[in-house]
Amino acid sequence: MAVIMEGGQTHFYEEIEPFCRWRRTEDIDIVELHLPPGVKKEHIKIQINNNGLLTITGCCPVxxxxxxxxxxxxxxxxxxxxxxxxxxxxxxxxYVTMPKTSPLAAAPSVASKGNTSEARDHKADDDTSNISKCASEFHSKFGSLRQRLWRKTVVEGVAAVVVVAAAVVGAVKAYQYFMASPV
Structure with missing residues (x-):
């Protein structure tokens, strides 16, 4: 949580990393970014630099x-x-759609219907591709979740400890009350 003073008024910013899902095929990549409620198209900025880094940023008033x-x-x-x-x-x-150059145009291959070993090689390539897609999605989903969990503020952690301590004290007091009362 960031705090900025603007003309005597305090403004709070909660920084989040939105949930992201990748869908990849041979000819297209699609990034799905799940944004918080209240975000409008005007709040979003998308940029790509010369090194191929896609940056999506935004700010939405609550x-x-x-x-x-x-x-x-x-x-x-x-x-x-x-x-x-x-x-x-x-x-x-x-949804950010990123078309790719055709893999056939980049590396043409000659395939014959009778060549079963080549068909097996393509199947193995497809299996490897699917495994890497799953691994990429897994790291995308759980990596952003891990980052969001680590970004929780100290105040929230202290508040959770106080709530737990109050619950324990309340349970002890209730136990003492019921044990002290005559049956």
Whole structure:
């Protein structure tokens, strides 16, 4: 949580990393970014630099003194056609579509129907590709969750300890009360 003083008024910013899901195929990559409620298209900024780093940032006001800031950075595929990247925002989800150059145009292959060993090699390549897709999704989902959990403020941690301590003290007092009362 960041605090900024603006003209004598305090403004709070909660910084979050939104949940991100990747969908990858041979010819296209799609990033789904699940944004907090209240975010509008005007609040979102998407940039890509010369090194292929896609940056999605934004800030959304919650009320007069509080806003939510979010940020997500990811590296795009080397064979991505950067000038054809498109974004669509619908029902709280930002879809960034990144078309790729055709793998057939990049590396043509000659295949015959009778060659079963080559068919097996393509199957093995597809299996390896699926495994890497699953691993990528797993790291994307749980990596951002881990980062969000670690970003909790000290105040929230102290508040949780105080609530637990109060519950324990209350339970002890209730036990003492019932044990002291005559049956």
């Amino acid at each position: 009320d007069q003194t509080t806003s939510i800031k979010f940020s997500k950075e990811t590296k795009v595929a080397k064979n991505c056609r950067r000038n054809e990247i498109r974004a669509k925002f619908s029902k709280g989800v930002l």
